[in-house]
Amino acid sequence: AKSCFDKSTYYEIDSDIEKIASGITDEDELVHFYGGIVRLVAHDFMDYDRNADNIMGTDGCMDWAHEVNKGLWGTVWCDDGSCHLSNIYNEKYSHLSKADFWIASANAVIRQLSVDQELDLIDTFLWGRQDADSCEGQGDRIPTGSGCREVQDILLDAMDLTWRDAVALLGAHTIGKGHADFSGHEGYWMPTTAESLVFDKGYYEEIVRRTWRPRNVGLKEEDFQTGTEDTHEEPQLMLKTDMCFWYDIDVSYPCCSRTNRWYGDTNRCDFEEVYSDNECTRHDDDSSRMEAVQSVVEFLGGGFPNENNEPFYKAYASAWYKATTNGQDNLKTLRSECW
Numbered sequence: 233a234k235s236c237f238d239k240s241t242y243y244e245i246d247s248d249i250e251k252i253a254s255g256i257t258d259e260d261e262l263v264h265f266y267g268g269i270v271r272l273v274a275h276d277f278m279d280y281d282r283n284a285d286n287i288m289g290t291d292g293c294m295d296w297a298h299e300v301n302k303g304l305w306g307t308v309w310c311d312d313g314s315c316h317l318s319n320i321y322n323e324k325y326s327h328l329s330k331a332d333f334w335i336a337s338a339n340a341v342i343r344q345l346s347v348d349q350e351l352d353l354i355d356t357f358l359w360g361r362q363d364a365d366s367c368e369g370q371g372d373r374i375p376t377g378s379g380c381r382e383v384q385d386i387l388l389d390a391m392d393l394t395w396r397d398a399v400a401l402l403g404a405h406t407i408g409k410g411h412a413d414f415s416g417h418e419g420y421w422m423p424t425t426a427e428s429l430v431f432d433k434g435y436y437e438e439i440v441r442r443t444w445r446p447r448n449v450g451l452k453e454e455d456f457q458t459g460t461e462d463t464h465e466e467p468q469l470m471l472k473t474d475m476c477f478w479y480d481i482d483v484s485y486p487c488c489s490r491t492n493r494w495y496g497d498t499n500r501c502d503f504e505e506v507y508s509d510n511e512c513t514r515h516d517d518d519s520s521r522m523e524a525v526q527s528v529v530e531f532l533g534g535g536f537p538n539e540n541n542e543p544f545y546k547a548y549a550s551a552w553y554k555a556t557t558n559g560q561d562n563l564k565t566l567r568s569e570c571w
């Protein structure tokens with residue numbers, strides 16, 4: 233096997249992803265095809281812990297049976313020939329490590345779904361990662377969405393990212409969907425399926441502009457929702473970890489954002505239960521988490537509405553690079569040709 237990764241192989245993976253996507257006619261399935269690939273990489277890099285004996289990170293190893301990874305094994309990656317991504321890997325790319333292949337595949341998704349296909353991550357792509365055979369405890373390191381504390385412990389402390397990096401990376405929730413069967417968090421981060429197929433700064437606009445009321449209070453799937461069956465075909469959600477970039481929900485949950493907005497006669501916080509009397513509080517001015525708030529403002533790209541995805545794209549590329557190279561010291565740039 234040639235253990236070499238050249239540009240033409242990188243482009244071929246991109247076009248294979250495009251080909252598979254163009255054959256998927258069901259929109260929900262398409263959202264999960266694209267979203268699942270990016271989430272797969274996120275679960276590979278979010279287990280990195282610089283302070284642990286086994287630092288893990290992008291090593292192609294996943295504790296597939298762990299609850300937090302539900303929705304990856306069996307639909308995104310599998311060994312029975314029923315998953316697009318593992319099928320092309322087995323057919324054409326198994327000379328590459330899974331870790332490198334997954335990242336190249338996610339780069340393809342991000343490029344294809346970005347506005348004007350502008351967010352091309354090829355220039356910062358490095359390869360040479362080695363797959364690990366075992367990664368015991370991997371799943372225990374992955375965040376579940378419980379709140380700001382989790383972002384701080386995992387993305388900042390263990391992964392050595394900044395708040396700005398974390399806010400940029402989570403912008404990926406603009407694509408994809410949460411599933412009742414997998415995480416228990418049902419719904420899209422965006423208001424429509426179509427918008428869940430565009431990789432842009434929409435996620436930040438949704439956090440800031442909507443009224444978000446608590447859902448699943450008291451359960452382990454505590455999160456936020458907005459809208460009603462009248463306004464939304466499918467539920468629209470935010471996790472507590474998403475809302476944390478704008479509100480101090482560790483302190484104020486179960487709370488509602490923007491308590492002064494109405495839908496007919498009903499306060500938008502009060503559809504199921506009254507939350508209009510408990511507004512989500514903002515971070516203290518002197519809190520280190522204000523860096524997250526400032527990053528959201530930066531990625532909004534100016535006053536609403538605007539088409540300026542530049543600040544988000546730049547920060548995303550830089551954070552993605554850090555997250556996918558953490559702990560790796562022998563990575564190489566793409567060859568122009570492999571022999």
Ligand code: HEM
Binds near residue numbers: 268271409410471
């Ligand atoms: C605090 C960190 C994070 C938490 C708590 C979190 C949590 C979740 C949850 C609960 C889901 C729904 C899974 C399901 O039910 O199908 C999800 C999906 C997703 N996540 Fe995250 N995530 C985090 C970070 C990230 C990062 C860093 C990325 C990428 C850069 C990412 C990309 C995605 C994508 C694309 C989906 C959609 C998957 C699909 O459509 O099947 N997430 N995430």
